[in-house]
Amino acid sequence: xxxxxxxxxxxxxxxxxxxxxxxxxxxxxxxxxxxxxxxxxxxxxxxxxxxxxxxxxxxxxxxxxxxxxxxxxxxxxxxxxxxxxxxxxxxxxxxxxxxxxxxxxxxxxxxxxxxxxxxxxxxxxxxxxxxxxxxxxxxxxxxxxxxxxxxxxxxxxxxxxxxxxxxxxxxxxxxxxxxxxxxxxxxxxxxxxxxxxxxxxx
Ligand code: HEC
Ligand code: HEC
Numbered sequence: 001x002x003x004x005x006x007x008x009x010x011x012x013x014x015x016x017x018x019x020x021x022x023x024x025x026x027x028x029x030x031x032x033x034x035x036x037x038x039x040x041x042x043x044x045x046x047x048x049x050x051x052x053x054x055x056x057x058x059x060x061x062x063x064x065x066x067x068x069x070x071x072x073x074x075x076x077x078x079x080x081x082x083x084x085x086x087x088x089x090x091x092x093x094x095x096x097x098x099x100x101x102x103x104x105x106x107x108x109x110x111x112x113x114x115x116x117x118x119x120x121x122x123x124x125x126x127x128x129x130x131x132x133x134x135x136x137x138x139x140x141x142x143x144x145x146x147x148x149x150x151x152x153x154x155x156x157x158x159x160x161x162x163x164x165x166x167x168x169x170x171x172x173x174x175x176x177x178x179x180x181x182x183x184x185x186x187x188x189x190x191x192x193x194x195x196x197x198x199x200x201x202x
Pocket of ligand 2: 051064131134135136137138139149150151153164165174175176178179182183194
């Protein structure tokens with residue numbers, strides 16, 4: 001009786017462990033196939049034009065993908081090494097909602113690795129002050145907290161951040177009304193300082 005119980009519980013834990021690892025291996029393969037060539041197989045990108053998306057919350061990734069899918073956010077044209085030109089709108093429109101859920105959960109469980117890139121200490125210091133006053137409320141822990149359900153800014157590629165800051169300043173990206181108000185008042189130098197602050201967190 002006693003032994004039977006142990007054998008049964010052993011069997012149970014072996015099968016659950018097995019089915020769990022199979023499911024996540026599938027999800028890893030799905031991400032590798034659909035996103036890996038640009039964002040890296042674990043969501044940490046090696047190209048300064050492509051953002052790292054590892055460790056973003058699943059809600060944030062699902063939300064951003066649906067913005068690309070609906071056309072609310074326009075993706076830039078991009079050609080991965082050895083691949084053909086496409087953009088996030090086209091990519092998101094070809095992925096089922098079910099796969100989006102799996103992909104988002106897998107990426108959310110990966111670790112965001114801050115990019116090693118040049119730091120400008122003086123500007124970063126100025127940016128830190130601006131961030132605390134104007135941005136920390138929604139991009140908490142200096143822009144590193146995934147549970148805000150927005151993109152992680154701390155340690156992101158500088159070239160990508162610069163490009164998105166430019167789009168936001170030119171009002172080419174739909175962003176929350178309160179962020180728009182604060183962003184409008186920033187000078188170009190303020191924006192550079194903020195970017196340098198995010199980049200300095202490595
Ligand atoms: C062909 C290259 C390519 C592929 C494949 C690709 N992406 Fe992207 N992705 C980009 C580029 C380039 C950007 C930069 C921003 C833009 O164009 O709007 C981006 C932006 C994003 C963003 C916005 C990040 C932010 O900080 O706001 C998310 C999220 C994202 N991609 C998720 C994915 C997921 C999930 C997959 C796989 C289903 C995927 N991407 C596949 C190239 C790609
Ligand atoms: C009221 C809340 C709020 C405030 C304040 C705010 N943001 Fe945002 N921000 C957001 C949300 C939510 C998103 C995600 C929107 C989306 O995915 O389109 C975002 C997105 C961004 C992005 C795009 C990141 C990417 O990779 O796609 C940047 C850059 C950014 N914010 C910078 C700032 C800066 C700099 C400040 C301060 C001057 C600021 N935000 C203040 C809520 C806020």
